[in-house]
Amino acid sequence: xxxxxxxxxxxxxxxxxxxxxxxxxxxxxxxxxxxxxxxxxxxxxxxxxxxxxxxxxxxxxxxxxxxxxxxxxxxxxxxxxxxxxxxxxxxxxxxxxxxxxxxxxxxxxxxxxxxxxxxxxxxxxxxxxxxxxxxxxxxxxxxxxxxxxxxxxxxxxxxxxxxxxxxxxxxxxxxxxxxxxxxxxxxxxxxxxxxxxxxxxxxxxxxxxxxxxxxxxxxxxxxxxxxxxxxxxxxxxxxxxxxxxxxxxxxxxxxxxxxxxxxxxxxxxxxxxxxxxxxxxxxxxxxxxxxxxxxxxxxxxxxxxxxxxxxxxxxxxxxxxxxxxxxxxxxxxxxxxxxxxxxxxxxxxxxxxxxxxxxxxxxxxxxxxxxxxxxxxxxxxxxxxxxxxxxxxx
Amino acid sequence: xxxxxxxxxxxxxxxxxxxxxxxxxxxxxxxxxxxxxxxxxxxxxxxxxxxxxxxxxxxxxxxxxxxxxxxxxxxxxxxxxxxxxxxxxxxxxxxxxxxx
Numbered sequence: 001x002x003x004x005x006x007x008x009x010x011x012x013x014x015x016x017x018x019x020x021x022x023x024x025x026x027x028x029x030x031x032x033x034x035x036x037x038x039x040x041x042x043x044x045x046x047x048x049x050x051x052x053x054x055x056x057x058x059x060x061x062x063x064x065x066x067x068x069x070x071x072x073x074x075x076x077x078x079x080x081x082x083x084x085x086x087x088x089x090x091x092x093x094x095x096x097x098x099x100x101x102x103x104x105x106x107x108x109x110x111x112x113x114x115x116x117x118x119x120x121x122x123x124x125x126x127x128x129x130x131x132x133x134x135x136x137x138x139x140x141x142x143x144x145x146x147x148x149x150x151x152x153x154x155x156x157x158x159x160x161x162x163x164x165x166x167x168x169x170x171x172x173x174x175x176x177x178x179x180x181x182x183x184x185x186x187x188x189x190x191x192x193x194x195x196x197x198x199x200x201x202x203x204x205x206x207x208x209x210x211x212x213x214x215x216x217x218x219x220x221x222x223x224x225x226x227x228x229x230x231x232x233x234x235x236x237x238x239x240x241x242x243x244x245x246x247x248x249x250x251x252x253x254x255x256x257x258x259x260x261x262x263x264x265x266x267x268x269x270x271x272x273x274x275x276x277x278x279x280x281x282x283x284x285x286x287x288x289x290x291x292x293x294x295x296x297x298x299x300x301x302x303x304x305x306x307x308x309x310x311x312x313x314x315x316x317x318x319x320x321x322x323x324x325x326x327x328x329x330x331x332x333x334x335x336x337x338x339x340x341x342x343x344x345x346x347x348x349x350x351x352x353x354x355x356x357x358x359x360x361x362x363x364x365x366x367x368x369x370x371x372x373x374x375x376x377x378x379x380x381x382x383x384x385x386x387x388x389x390x391x392x393x394x
Numbered sequence: 395x396x397x398x399x400x401x402x403x404x405x406x407x408x409x410x411x412x413x414x415x416x417x418x419x420x421x422x423x424x425x426x427x428x429x430x431x432x433x434x435x436x437x438x439x440x441x442x443x444x445x446x447x448x449x450x451x452x453x454x455x456x457x458x459x460x461x462x463x464x465x466x467x468x469x470x471x472x473x474x475x476x477x478x479x480x481x482x483x484x485x486x487x488x489x490x491x492x493x494x
Contacts, residue, residue: 152446153444156403185487186465186487187463212487215487215488223488230444231413231442231443231444233479233480233483234466234484234488235485236485236486237460237466240461240463307444
């Protein structure tokens with residue numbers, strides 16, 4: 001494929017989108033950050049609500065600011081929060097990207113901060129116009145997958161069709177990431193057998209055991225009332241369906257949030273908190289959190305499977321939605337990019353829909369906007385979490 | 395296949411449940427797709443699209459097999475053609491289900 005023109009970055013892989021992002025480093029500065037971002041559709045707003053510093057969230061914000069789809073970042077700080085905006089800026093600057101810090105208390109409040117922030121962002125926008133365009137190959141792409149609103153169709157339509165597209169991606173030399181180890185609960189041995197070597201098998205087993213232990217501890221299994229109404233009876237039934245999204249190729253490694261895959265091939269992203277005195281409530285509080293985790297690990301775009309129906313997109317990376325339930329598709333087609341319900345009605349085969357997903361991934365990488373992008377969705381969620389940066393520490 | 399026969403999909407030859415591809419009416423005959431030989435079954439009750447139907451009798455405590463693997467166990471005896479869901483299935487992992 002030679003029709004994908006990406007945006008070259010000073011370091012790291014080229015992007016498929018070209019955004020300036022405003023990052024609030026505490027909830028107190030989120031309003032000002034959002035108002036600054038309203039100036040232009042190429043500016044997006046994201047951030048962490050907590051005042052007390054959280055290593056995980058700081059690492060995640062730096063990863064987002066230095067994402068391939070981001071060209072420049074403005075950190076919007078209140079001025080007294082625990083997160084050190086200057087330290088984040090230093091880490092971002094080290095990647096060669098333009099970055100500035102705006103402190104609301106110093107700038108003189110809401111109006112002055114919005115005005116000053118918009119001036120900074122306008123300068124950055126002028127600079128991003130000059131980002132050189134480069135040819136991207138399929139093997140340059142990093143693609144994530146996630147599901148939400150699963151039902152009894154998920155495991156037989158949308159997810160295996162995405163799995164087929166993932167096999168095509170991996171075979172073409174791309175990097176593919178599946179998240180949701182909480183939805184691998186119940187399938188540990190089956191998944192560990194997919195590892196490319198015994199080390200990876202051990203990493204996978206540890207990550208899934210951690211998810212099982214975490215689930216037991218907080219009494220939370222990743223199954224919602226809507227999953228049950230949709231025909232899924234148990235977490236292990238949902239897990240098998242969810243796991244189909246990653247296709248059939250060997251798993252090359254396990255990564256953690258904000259960690260980049262070490263090479264090409266298929267990777268599993270462990271987003272579950274590490275054992276800690278602080279459980280910080282629930283893991284994977286919602287689909288947007290999982291999507292942002294994938295983006296923080298470098299995903300250029302995320303393929304999202306749904307059965308019950310979902311409308312979300314994301315900041316920073318396009319979200320391409322595949323709906324496997326023909327009834328849902330009929331009701332919500334304006335939110336969907338691919339209709340995998342045709343597998344259920346007998347109008348298309350798994351392989352045909354898988355190929356369509358693959359082709360759509362390449363089109364979106366080449367600039368085609370997804371339904372969520374057209375509708376303006378820019379969801380995100382960054383919760384408090386305790387997670388070390390190294391998989392070896394699991 | 396006749397237009398008015400509801401379909402269920404057998405995902406693996408070992409499975410003792412199949413997934414409804416259409417809404418199924420009580421006591422109606424359903425066509426099983428994915429079976430090695432053409433197979434029909436009578437649904438014991440109304441079963442919603444995307445829910446599961448028992449392919450054969452399942453004893454209490456026996457594994458529910460889908461995709462060829464256990465995805466839970468029967469918490470009560472299940473007759474062939476019966477709806478299989480949270481009212482008669484427990485999870486091996488989630489304790490709340492085992493308490494039934």
